Every structure is written in C-alpha cells, then in structure tokens.
Amino acid sequence: MGTYRFKLPDIGEGVVEAEITAWHVAPGETVEEDQPLADAMTDKATIELTSPVDGVVRTVACEEGEMVAVGADLVVFDTDGEEAEAHPAASADSPSPEPAVKAASGGQGTYDFKLPDIGEGVVEAEITAWHVAVGDSVEEDDPLADAMTDKATIELTSPVSGTVTMVAGDEGDTISVGATLVSFAVEGIGNTEPEPEKPSPAPVAGTSRDVTDKPTKAPAIKAEDRPIVNRPLAAPAVRKRARDAGLDLSQARATGSQGQVTHADLDLLETALEPAPGETRIKVIGLRRKIAQSMAESKRTIAHFTYVDEIDVTDLEALRKRANAKFADAISAGERPKLTVLPFIIRALAMTLKDWPQFNARYHDDLGHISQFSDINLGIATQTDIGLVVPVIQQAQTLSIWDMAREIARLANGARDNQLKPSDFQGATTTLTSLGPLGGIVTTPVVNKPEVAIFGPNKIRPKLELRDGAVVERMVMNFSVSCDHRVIDGYDAASMIQELKARLQDPIEMFLA
Incomplete structure (x- = not known):
C-alpha cells in the first residue's frame, strides 16, 4: 500500500x-x-x-x-x-x-500557540481583542488576545518569549480549539514538527x-x-476584497456569467453601503454580537407577553432601612454587606416560585419537553462596559438576606471587572433584570431562551394615595414579568405576581415560613 x-x-x-x-x-x-x-x-x-x-x-x-x-x-x-x-x-x-523548522543560523525556530481546550464542550472562541501584532516582541505571560466563548470571556497569555510572526485572524473572527492562534519566532527549535523534504x-x-x-x-x-455550503459564488480576489472591506457578499447582486459576484458588483454594493456624512460605522463583534444573536433568536421563536403590576413597598423599605441601621457598625467594618431592595425581592421570588414551578423552567422546543427545577438558579442581568452579562445565583432559595446581598455584590463586581469563572454563568433556570434607580416605570424584558420567564422590578417611587379620607405618601414599584406564552398562560402570570406582591407588601411573611 x-x-x-x-x-x-x-x-x-x-x-x-x-x-x-x-x-x-x-x-x-x-x-x-x-x-x-x-x-x-x-x-x-x-x-x-x-x-x-x-x-x-x-x-x-x-x-x-x-x-x-x-x-x-x-x-x-x-x-x-x-x-x-x-x-x-x-x-x-x-x-x-533538512527539517522544515529547525534551529537556524540565528538559533531560531517556530513556536505555534494553539487555542487551548477551555472545557465545558467549547469547540471555538471569538477573538474580541488583540493585544499583539505581527512583528511585536513579547515576553512569557504577556497578554496576547481576549477570546469569548458561549461560557465566558478569557484572556490568553503568551507561553513563550519571542517575536510574533502570525496571528490567526481579525477581531470578531472565530477560531477553533486546537487551531494555531499565534506563531512566534523563538530561540531554539520551537515546538513544530520537523518535516523532511521529499x-x-x-x-x-x-x-x-x-x-x-x-x-x-x-x-x-x-x-x-457532506455539508452543503450555501455561499455566494465569487473569485478569490473578489472574496478577499469583500472581506477586507467588511462587505457581505450575499448582499451583492451577482452579474457574472456563471452567477458569480464580480468586482463591478462590489463597486455597486460599496456605493449603496457608503456611509453618509457624519456616519460612524462600528463592527458588531464579541459580546454585543452574542447578545444580538441571542435576543433575535428569542424574539423569533418565543411568543412573548408581559404582565405588570404595582406593588406597595413602603413597609419593605422601612424594614430594609431598619436592618441597615441596626447593623451599621458591621456594615462599616465590612463584616456585613449593605442591604439594597434586591435581596428581599429575590427571597420573595424564590419562595413564590416554589408554588409556581412552571416559571422556573426551560422549554426545549427542539426536543419537545419542558424541564422544571427544584433549585432556583437565578440569572442576574448585569450591565458592564462590554455589554450585558448574566451571572447566576446558585440555589437562591437557600440563601439568607445577608448571604444574598453578599453574592449579588460578588457577581456584580466580578462581572464588571471580568473576574468571574465560567461556572458563575452556568445553570440559570430563570432570570431577573433590574436597572436599579434607572428602572423606569415599566419594562418589557426579553426572555432568555430556553428559559420561559424573566422578571423585571422597576424603580421605587413615591405616590400619593387617598386612605381613610386622608392623603398619604406611599412607596411603590411596578413589577414586570415577561413569559413564553407557549408554556405560561396570562392567568398564571397574574396569579403568581399576586402571590409575590403579597410577600413584598407584608415582608415579615417571607421570614416566617
């Protein structure tokens, strides 16, 4: 043979x-x-x-x-x-x-740094930022690139000292695990296999x-x-020109004799897409692209509806302030976290969802079944400089108010500093999104597929009410829930919110169970 x-x-x-x-x-x-x-x-x-x-x-x-x-x-x-x-x-x-890669006259070889196996079934990553370019000299452990997977954003550092001779692509490109990410000229023979010349x-x-x-x-x-690749037909030079210009070949009208996109077709496409005066175009990459894809998929496949009710949180706010005042010394010493309203909301929500498991669920429409969960692993939508991320409070139903506050702070700070582990983003069974004091009057959040519900507390505001013939000031908050109507009916959403409302309006109840 x-x-x-x-x-x-x-x-x-x-x-x-x-x-x-x-x-x-x-x-x-x-x-x-x-x-x-x-x-x-x-x-x-x-x-x-x-x-x-x-x-x-x-x-x-x-x-x-x-x-x-x-x-x-x-x-x-x-x-x-x-x-x-x-x-x-x-x-x-x-x-x-002679070997194809060897210790040459200058004692140099080639070292190929391949995208490492990040685990958790990840097979590729998107390069969101390069910190080196061809020709740069780097030291061991210098940052090379930031890469984002479905699980987390990671920083990739250099395993060697050397000079960069190749980088794998542009920012926004996707690289497979095991593919060469950066090649270096290094002292010695490097790590590439010598290949005998034939x-x-x-x-x-x-x-x-x-x-x-x-x-x-x-x-x-x-x-x-074999896979069928539905790509526009174009010569390599045309394809390279489109890639360099950031043009989508599928948007061009193909007028070539064999149905291919020609240079003239690209000229017309560039003219049509030429920026207007004062227009700035920013390439959508990294987390922003992931969010766009995820939200579009959710809106495309989930039959959304949103239910909103007003909740009187006057007594809840009074309880929160008393707790912070009582433990002011411990809070100042860093022994306890300062309480916001969010831990109370999560505690009430966790207690309520025990009676409404259809909201703490995932709908696997491709498999034809719904998974309901006893643990409430609550995703907390958090805004960061790079976009919206959703770290997860694991087993929220088991945490005290103080532990809840401490975990919320850890996840929020870690997300903003990009210091969280992949495990901090995994396992959400439902999600809560809050804009804090910017929360507006009403929100209609988008369900995070394959979850079936997302909860949205809005900002607390004063409201004058007539009670027993007298005008009194109360603190109120609108509370939204968006649901997948394929799984949850409007009556159930309204009934569940009424139970949550009762707990928040009489907060002592959530500590007596």
Whole structure:
C-alpha cells in the first residue's frame, strides 16, 4: 500500500490559490483515473480537477467554499503496491533532508500557540481583542488576545518569549480549539514538527507523488452526508476584497456569467453601503454580537407577553432601612454587606416560585419537553462596559438576606471587572433584570431562551394615595414579568405576581415560613 498526494496544480497566469466550489468525492470512496474530483474557481476561470490515479480517497483538503493554495495537497489517495513501486519515496541512501523548522543560523525556530481546550464542550472562541501584532516582541505571560466563548470571556497569555510572526485572524473572527492562534519566532527549535523534504518526482499533469508506509485510512463519509455550503459564488480576489472591506457578499447582486459576484458588483454594493456624512460605522463583534444573536433568536421563536403590576413597598423599605441601621457598625467594618431592595425581592421570588414551578423552567422546543427545577438558579442581568452579562445565583432559595446581598455584590463586581469563572454563568433556570434607580416605570424584558420567564422590578417611587379620607405618601414599584406564552398562560402570570406582591407588601411573611 502506498500514498499518492494530488496537489493543486499550477494553473498559470499568476494564480496562487483557488476556491473549491464543489467536491465530487469524499474520504473512503474508491476512484479511478480521470474520474472528477472537484471543481475549483480562480480569478481566471472555473476548472474541473480529475484523478491522476486509481485509489481510495484518504483525505480531502477542505470543505466547499474554502481556499487551497497552489502546490498544497488537494486529495490524498491510498494506492496499491504497483503504484507505490512506480513512484518510490527517497531511499535510506538518499541525503538526509533538512527539517522544515529547525534551529537556524540565528538559533531560531517556530513556536505555534494553539487555542487551548477551555472545557465545558467549547469547540471555538471569538477573538474580541488583540493585544499583539505581527512583528511585536513579547515576553512569557504577556497578554496576547481576549477570546469569548458561549461560557465566558478569557484572556490568553503568551507561553513563550519571542517575536510574533502570525496571528490567526481579525477581531470578531472565530477560531477553533486546537487551531494555531499565534506563531512566534523563538530561540531554539520551537515546538513544530520537523518535516523532511521529499525528492521531487517526475511531473505528471501538474501533480506530485509521495509514498508512505501503512497509512491510516480516514473513516468513510457518504457523499450525501457532506455539508452543503450555501455561499455566494465569487473569485478569490473578489472574496478577499469583500472581506477586507467588511462587505457581505450575499448582499451583492451577482452579474457574472456563471452567477458569480464580480468586482463591478462590489463597486455597486460599496456605493449603496457608503456611509453618509457624519456616519460612524462600528463592527458588531464579541459580546454585543452574542447578545444580538441571542435576543433575535428569542424574539423569533418565543411568543412573548408581559404582565405588570404595582406593588406597595413602603413597609419593605422601612424594614430594609431598619436592618441597615441596626447593623451599621458591621456594615462599616465590612463584616456585613449593605442591604439594597434586591435581596428581599429575590427571597420573595424564590419562595413564590416554589408554588409556581412552571416559571422556573426551560422549554426545549427542539426536543419537545419542558424541564422544571427544584433549585432556583437565578440569572442576574448585569450591565458592564462590554455589554450585558448574566451571572447566576446558585440555589437562591437557600440563601439568607445577608448571604444574598453578599453574592449579588460578588457577581456584580466580578462581572464588571471580568473576574468571574465560567461556572458563575452556568445553570440559570430563570432570570431577573433590574436597572436599579434607572428602572423606569415599566419594562418589557426579553426572555432568555430556553428559559420561559424573566422578571423585571422597576424603580421605587413615591405616590400619593387617598386612605381613610386622608392623603398619604406611599412607596411603590411596578413589577414586570415577561413569559413564553407557549408554556405560561396570562392567568398564571397574574396569579403568581399576586402571590409575590403579597410577600413584598407584608415582608415579615417571607421570614416566617
């Protein structure tokens, strides 16, 4: 058994790469000489690439829509012994090849720093900020980049001292776990595997052939299982120009003879999208993009409704102030946190949701079931300099008022300083969002899918009321709940809020249970 490497041939006219627009084979398939392998498009033309040998496809270079450089492996075949004998590898008597990466005359090598496995099933991360650029000299532990996953934002630091020779993409790009994030020129041999240079075989129709022993066959993939990539058709130069200009090719009108987007089409698109005088355009990346995607998905799939009621919190405010006054010395010494109204609201909510488990739930519409939870793991929507984040108070129903206040402060400060762990953002079963003194009169918060409810206390304000023939001042607060109408009915929302209201209007009740 031998190996035949079919490399993307030199198509001439200065072409250095081609986009694979269609695959006609997949790993595990048996092919014959001259059988179509793939269609490739360059700036000059679209060509069909055919097999130079009989064999079994071991690997293909990429997915449809991706670029392959001229001279790079396009398809690797397992071939029979005769084929291997016809194109032998370098013998043991051949001169020893030099390593592709070695300690060169200056004692330098290459160190590739790959995006580490962050755990929790994370397979990719978005680069939200670069702290280095090509040519920069860095020391070990210097910050390289900030990366955001579905779980958390992390800072990536340099594992070595050296000079940056490559960074993996622009801010806003997504990088897979295990992919090279930054390459360095370092003293020594680095960490890349030396690759022996192969003797050049006799050219055959723009291909080259190498032989190895006992190759590992890739698992067979049926042609119908290959991913279908619905990307606009465009030449590499057009695609690069669009990428550099931040243009979405799908928005261009394709007028090319083969339905491809041309440079002229990009000219028209740029004219249509040209900023108006005084307009500033900011690329939507990182947390802002995640929020946009999440909120759009929630509004698109959840049938929202919002119920609002007014709650008299005069007695609650009096209780809160008495508690802070009684423990003023401990609060000043940092032994106890100062109480805001939020811990009382959460305690009342946690007690109420024991009787209304349908609000402390997730609706997995793709699986066709609803999960209700005994623990109330409450997400607290928190505004930070980088956007809205939602750390989670775990088992809120078990915490005292003081412990609740302490945990709220820890999560809020940690979120603003980007010091929280991934576990601090996991497991929410429902969410509360509060703008504090900016809370407005009424809010209609968006449910955080797959949760089914989100609670929104609004600001406390004075209100004059007529009681027993006299005008009195009371402190009131509107309280909102937005619900997934596929799971929760309006009557249930109103009934649940009435029970919560009773606890907040007579706060002693929540300490007698």
